[in-house]
Amino acid sequence: MKYDVIVLSGIPGSGKSRxxxxxxxxxxxxxxxxxxxxxxxxxxxYIATEISLAHxxxxxxxxxxxxxxRTPIIVDNTNTQVSDIEYYIVQGRAAGYDARVIRVTAxxxxxxxxxxxxxxxxxxxxxxxRFNQRNVLPDWHVETTDCSxxxxxx
Numbered sequence: 055m056k057y058d059v060i061v062l063s064g065i066p067g068s069g070k071s072r073x074x075x076x077x078x079x080x081x082x083x084x085x086x087x088x089x090x091x092x093x094x095x096x097x098x099x100y101i102a103t104e105i106s107l108a109h110x111x112x113x114x115x116x117x118x119x120x121x122x123x124r125t126p127i128i129v130d131n132t133n134t135q136v137s138d139i140e141y142y143i144v145q146g147r148a149a150g151y152d153a154r155v156i157r158v159t160a161x162x163x164x165x166x167x168x169x170x171x172x173x174x175x176x177x178x179x180x181x182x183x184r185f186n187q188r189n190v191l192p193d194w195h196v197e198t199t200d201c202s203x204x205x206x207x208x
């Protein structure tokens with residue numbers, strides 16, 4: 055069996071989570087720092103001071119998925135910088151997984167309107183700027199997909 059790690063990279067509202075659901079299949083698992091902020095009532099409540107705790111939990115869930123030999127394992131975070139992505143690529147490869155990055159592109163105005171976490175305009179602009187710097191390492195397998203298409207959403 056081939057084992058895959060897929061690290062999604064994109065701005066909020068670009069379609070990463072919808073793409074993750076399409077890629078996951080019956081045997082896959084999606085890990086996301088966002089899950090940390092979802093309460094028992096299913097409501098998302100972001101707490102800025104706990105972002106590092108959210109990413110630590112995401113990495114623990116990723117490690118657990120690797121130990122369980124889940125495939126594909128999809129990392130659904132913004133992942134706009136090498137430091138955001140590197141852990142997942144390195145750990146995935148060390149465990150024998152094929153690891154790749156999928157850059158999810160979309161029109162920034164549409165993405166801002168679609169995003170569900172109320173990211174303020176200033177923070178959204180910072181994420182957009184970082185995403186456009188295309189921070190990846192040369193030995194990473196990187197693909198790009200445009201999720202602006204309505205077919206991705208319906």
